[in-house]
Amino acid sequence: MKKWVIGLTIVIALFLVLVYAAVSTTDKEFATCVLSDKSEMDNVDFKEYDSVLVAASTLYEGNFLKEIMQGEQYRDAWSTPIKVPIVFLDTLFGGMEILKEGGGKQTHSLKLKSKKGHIYSLRSINKDPAPLIPDLARTLGLENIIVDGVSAQHPYAAIVVARLAEKANVLHTDPKIVFIPEQPSLKNFNNKFGNRLYLLEHETDGGANWTEYSNVSAILDTEDLQKLKLELGDKLTIDKTALVRARLFDILIGDWDRHTKQWGWVVTKNLDTFEAIPLPGDRDNAFFILEGILPTIIANKHLLPGLQSFEKEIDYLPGLVMPFDVYFLQNVPEEIFVAEARRLQNLLTDDALKESLHIWPTEIYELDGEGISEIMKYRRNQMQEYAIRFNEVLEERKLLTEPLKGSEENQLPQDLLRCFDCF
Helix, strand or coil, rough: CHHHHHHHHHHHHHHHHHHHCCCCCCCCHCCCEECCCCHHHHHHCCCHEEEEECCCCCCCCCCCHHHHHHHCCHHHHHCCCCEEEEEECCCCCCCCCEEEEEECCCCCEEECCCCCEEEEEEEEEECCCCCHCCHHHCCCCCCHHHHHEEEEEEECCHHHHHHHHHHHHCCCCCCCCEEEECHHHHHHHHHHCCCCEEEEEEECCCCCCCCCCCCCCEEEEHHHHHHHHHHHHHHEEEHHHHHHHHHHHHHHHCCCCCHHHHHEEHHHHHCEEEEEEEEEECCCCCCCCCHHHHHHCCCCCCCCCCCCCCCCCCCCHHHCCCCCHHHHCCCCCCHHHHHHHHHHHHHHCCCHHHHHHHCCCHHHHHHHHHHHHHHHHHHHHCHHHHHHHHHHHHHHHCCCCCCCCCCCCCCCCHHHHHHCCCC
């Protein structure tokens, strides 16, 4: 046999071996574990997969009576399986350190720190409203109605909001949907946090700068920002234009739950002055929708003026103006509100809305994408009217001079002050 034939044969053989190896590796690397029931997870070696096909929760699946009395809401989105990447903390961003357990009354969370010093949160997508159930409701056997109320929240709203925020020039925490299996890195948290879906996102407080801003002195929560203001006085200003834009953006997406603890601040330094740029967090209640007889009775302006469903018409705009707004935005000229409303209208085009919603898996977009898009288009077109009314309500409210709830007029920690001194 001629040498060139032998050589060609060897080359072809090597090529076939490499192709086979590549295909074999790819098949393993991109394998998806299909989970139809949570009980199946105990028998799965998640190291063998890179993703899972799983639903956020089947707890809210409806029936005819439940949907009449308590509404259809986002039951289908909760129970529809989606493909989600599997994450192990020991390899995520080079390895993550668990700092502490956190979370509000409904959300379980872990605060994490990366090798670069960035602070993240793992926030549970499914909620536990048990701590919110009053004793009277337990006595009357109404626990299930309150638990079922979680179906008014869209399980995957946060990732769409983040894309919309980018287009609107509003800061966000860059949330990602991940599945966290039980693993040694969770240590004592395995039982509570293992084998669940989470939003992995940047924290709104602390850690090294992860934003695109330069000369960042610190990332603070609102409580520490108020303390810092006491120390720095007029040297620290609030970017009120950005805050007006962020609050109008909240109206667009129907996020009614924007109390003080939902905000962080990116503080930048220029020479000897500082500016605080608002950093919204916790988008659990964006696109919040209430349907059915019982929720409609509860959510009215006389009982709960702030609790409002995401519909084309805003039921009661004064209910959306919070003490946070009065504290930071009172006396901001109306023309700034109108200008920022116009800016949002120009930035959030029909194409921008569509593109943002398509970050959802196809099966979720087909359930909710078009309906949410139509509501946002309507609200966007009314944005200048909302801005004027929002400003009018602000000016009617009594001026707040005391720190916002959860803050005390004590001294800022000295280590935080030293952080500012070093810039």
